[in-house]
Structure formats: structure tokens, C-alpha cells
Amino acid sequence: MPEKVSVIKCSSYNKEEVYNSVKQSLDNIGFRFKENSTVLLKPNILSSTTPDKAVTTHPSIVEAVCKLLKEKNCKVIIAESSGFSGTTKKAFEVSGIKEAADRYNAELINLGSSALRKIENKEGVVLKELYLPEILFKVDMIINLPKLKTHSLMLYTGAVKNLFGFIPGGRKQKYHLVGSTKEKLAKLLVDIYQLAKPNLTIMDGVIGLEGNGPGVSGIPIKTGIIMVSESCPALDIIASGIIGYNPFEIPTNKECIERDLVDKESIQVIGEFVKVNYKKPSPQISKIPKFLSNLAFKHSISYPKINKELCRKCSICINSCPAKALQMKGYPVLDKSKCINCYCCHELCPHKAITLKKSAVISLLIKIKDALKL
Template identity: 50%
Template sequence: MKVSVVKCNSYNEKEVYKAVKKSIDLIGGIKIKKGSKVLLKPNVLSARKPEAGITTHPSVAAAVCRILKPMNVKVMVGDSSGMGKYGYTSNALEISGMKKVAERFNAELISFEGLSKKVEIKGAKVLKKVNIAKPVLNADYIINLPKLKTHTLMKYTGAVKNMFGSIPGAGKSKCHTIAPKEEHFGHLLLDLYSIVKPQLNIIDGVVGIEGNGPGAAGIKKKTNIIAASKDAVALDLVAAKIIGYNPMEIKTNKLAIERGIFKGKVEVVGKKNVEVKYKQPADIRYVPAFVGKFVFSQAMLRPFVIKDKCRACGICIKACPAKTIKLVKGKAHIFDKKCLKCYCCHELCPYNAIELKRPPLRILIDFARVILQKLQ
């Protein structure tokens, strides 16, 4: 399976268009039947401006719209943001610049909120039934436009993870309650991917997010690439390597190969051996395999509210799948006993007011790990 990697040094529209077009041409181009319904699925995690680096840059969506224009297809631009509240996605689509792109190219702008159909997933490991956005199910052709970012739960978020936005509103929170751990959530994402596979995937890696991504707690990282593939897993295997991961460290990559969802070989075309090492997120999941479940739960990083930064906006309260965050004396407070450690609050807080702290047992385990590494 071909994966193209093309240099793109800025978000100048002409430069982005050339890079996107070249990335598509290198993997064999695209042919879409006249009159087809084509859905562009960007990453619109939250209501952030393009320069924040958190959402897919509108110049990438504009480049795709420009390429599609002579094909005489019906173009839709849609997503469901990380928040389940009605109206939030519409706001996010506007602030991220996607609304302007849709208006400019006469595309239909769609918030997936309230537009869902229950679907049964045959052969699923975790996600047996799920409400999926009707525009995703009804599209003849899906062009997935993820953003290159690290992720506190999954280590990396790219093409496969971006399709999680196919689940409207609060349905995403429910997914975190049934699969709060990294491996289970990886299976869940692949269950979903098995029925919403995009025909084309183009990742915005001009500016990515490193560190404690994918939201405001992450740090912008100039990476200067556009990469594309007709297979989301193939693209993720290459993109993860570019930012310094062993691709098999990423659960969706590893599990996709183990489950036979991805069987082919990856062929990189265009720029080869590109590497821009990203600062990885806090080592959230590392606990030795021999410890029990109780010890594991006690050693996981815990989200805490930085009171001075909290503005009582309520986003973390609405985002929490366990409903364990309340306003106490005008500030958000996380009641730890019910916390799933899914880190949705940390991911979506626009003010970077939630930090991840190591409990005492975790400090001890990390200290022991360092000592053992030195002795080896």
C-alpha cells in the first residue's frame, strides 16, 4: 500500500494545494463518479482557531475542495467535535475555518450532532452497536483529513482515530466508559473503522502537536509535511514513525495487523526517511505487566484542576463520560473515585487548566524502573 510524503513548509494556499495534489498523484490519483456524495472529514476537536494547531487547517480542506471541483461531485464538510453539547460542533466548524471553506466552494457544512443511525458491527471486539452519523453512512466517498498529533491516551492520533468523530455528540463519551483503557479503546476504534473506512486519507502535518496532545495542553510542532494514503492504517504506520515512534507502539497499528484489518506492505513514495521527533505525551500507561489490576489502577496518572487557570467554563463537566466533575466554589473539581482516567477533560480544556499528576505509587514504580534500566 502506497503512502506519499510531501514537503509543505507553510499554510500558504498555493503551497498547500501543490502538496496535497502531489500527495494524491503519488498514490495513483483519485477517480470519483460524477454526482457522488463526497464527505470531507477534518479533525475539528474543539472550537479553536487554525493557528492553534489543534484542528485540521482550512487550507488543507480548501485544497481538496479545489481538486474535487472539476469532478462535479456533491461535497460535504462535516464532523462531531469532542464535546457532546448541541451547538458546540457548529461553533467549532466556524471558528476552525471550515465554515468559510464550505461557503467558498459551495459545499454543505454538516454538524453530525443529532444525525445518527444505530448500526450493528459484525465481528466487533468491543463496539458491538453504535450510533454513527448519517452523513458518514450515506457518503459515496469519504476523504479523511486528520491532524498529526500526539495523544495522552493513545500516544498518537491520526487517520484511524480521526474517524472517531463519526460518532455524534455524547456517544463518544459512552465509548470511553466501555473502553477506558488503551488496548480496549484501540479495539473500539478499529471496530468503528471497519464500517466507516475512508477511501482517501490526507494528514495535515505542516504543523502538528507534540507533548500532551491532542488539545490545548500540547505544544505546536513544525513538521512541514502532507502525507496521504488510500489506507488509514498504512498512513498511521508511516506518520507514527516520522514523529519518532516505533509504529507498533501505537495500539491501533498493532491491533489492526493482529486482527487482519491491515495485511499489506507499506511503500513510501515521495520524501523518504523523513523524521521530526516529537516530544511524547506523559508516560501514562507504563506499569510493569506483573502487577495486578488494583496496583495498576492506583499507579495511573490522575487529572487535577489547576484552580488559578480554571475559568469555570464547564467544558470538562460536559465532556466527562463518568460525570465525575462538578463545580465547587466556582472551580471545577474532579472526584477521583469515579474517574475513568480517559483524560477527556485534559484533552478538551481550552485553558490548559487540567494537569496529569503521578500518585505516590507511580513515583515509586517510575523510580524502580529507572534503577532497573541503569542496572541492565
């Protein structure tokens, strides 16, 4: 069976044009939504940035998909855990996605404070067990909505990398430590992909991000395409080629090919596109000595701290902790060895009695980095 990837021209974020392009793309690959189903959308909402920065999936894309799903009487959930803990709610608003969701009565779920399920992952190469949001296992369909961008470490970020947003809170920083090289991080990302495979991916490539992506250091670049596929790796292979990479040098693509998750010979591209050579991430970025970046990641992992003066001993944090790392001993007490840094407790405490203290080492490292002009 060919792995179909649709590439459709879409010159702007005009709502009607985006809607028609997404609809045409679905026809191209012969994909139909099931009536009355519950569908989870996973856009890229890396940070609290406005749509013009091209860091996040544009709200017009989200809105077009919501509209198509509502036409089939589907219940729509939009879920994300942004790059930095405690910022998801704001990021939903600033990115314009909350407004799009409200227009279509879609539910927003902050994966940084939602229930988690522990998964044994015997086949995982790096992650033998992991915590994923419970909601992923309750919906009928997952639609991945990545943004087409370069990535300073992984070179390219698209369909497979976008699923890292399923990992809650500070767990992401911990996983960055586990995946200390791009090859290792690719293995970890593909472990996640294998456990949380979306049914469909719709990529926002109308305006992508070149240079030192995936955040605000990147530069928006008009690319004028929307891509759709049922296969994340097939879409990533084609998308990374369109922006001027050798797709088989992209670590996540290589890892998916090695694990037989995609047959590169059977990818069928439907539609037309013009290659747009993106500026690649600057090598300067990777000149930061590994010991410094590892130290930075290690110390950027915060642990919850209970403020006894504010705590009302309601036990909400204890009952919501998926790792059973908190125990009531007069006040909640943390067992650091059990904590998975999901920050559910921090997000759910109704009395703001749980803070996440940043390590002093982080500020010191930033000073060293500046002094060495890295």
C-alpha cells in the same frame, strides 16, 4: 498489492502550495476523484480552537481538497461531531473551516444533530452494535482529513483515531468508559474503522502537535509534510514512525495489524521526508488514578433534561430521538436506560427547552485532583 503512502514536503499553509502538494500526492498513489460524486470530508475539529493552535485540521487543507473536488463537479459535505457536545457549530467557525466551506459552496453537517443508523456489528471486538451517522451510508466517497498529533492516552492520533468524530455527542464519553485502557480503546476505535472505512486519507502534517496532545496542552511543531493513502493503518504506521515512535507500539496500529487490516510488509512509501522527533506526552498525565479518571468519565456523561416552562410540546425531540428514549406524557419524558447520549434532542429543540446538566461529582473530582496535585 502494495499499500501506497505518499509523503510530500509542504513548508507552509500557503493555499497554492497546499493545493499543489495535495494534487501531487494524489498522483503519487494514482488516486482519481470520480466526476459528479457526493463526497464527505471528515476533518479533525476536536474543539473550538484557531488554526495556529494546531489542534484542528488547517482550513487550507480542507480548501485544497474542496477545490480539487469542485473541479470534478462533486458535491462536497464537511462533517464532524466535536469533542464536546453543543460545540460543533462554533468549532466549524473558529477553526476557519466554515469560511473555507463557504468559499466552495460545501455543506457543513453537525454530526451531533444528524440522523443516526443503528448498526449490528457481529464482528466487532468491543462494540457489538453502534450508532453511526446516516449520511455516511449515503455519500459516494468519504475522505478522512486527520491532523498529525500526539495523544496523551493513545500516544499518537491520526487516521484511525480521527474517525471517533463519527460518534455523536456524549456517546464519545460513554465509549471512553468502555475503552478504559488504551488497548481497549484501540479495539473500539478499530471496530469503528472497520464499519466506516474512508476511501482516502489526506493528513495535515504541515504543523503537527507534540507533547500533551491532542488538545491545547500540546505544542505546535513544524513538520512540513502532507501524507496521503487509501489505507488508514498504513498511513498511521508511517506517520507515527516519522514523529519518532516505534509504530508497532501504537495501540491502534497494533490492533489493525492483529486484525489483518494492514500488511506492514507491503507498505510502499512514495516521496521523501525527514524524521521530526516529537516530544512525547508526559507520563504525569497517566498518573491520575484510574478510579478517578473512570469516575470522571462516568459522571461527565450528561443526560437531557426537559425544562417544562420552555417546552412547547412540539414533539421534535421525540421524533428525532434515534433510540426512542423520549415519550410524550404531557411533556417529553426520558427513559434513561434507552438513551444513547447522542444529544440530537438537545441540538434540535427549537425552544431551548432541553439542557444537559453536568454532574456535581465532576467539580468535586476536579478539586480532589487539584488537591492531590495530579
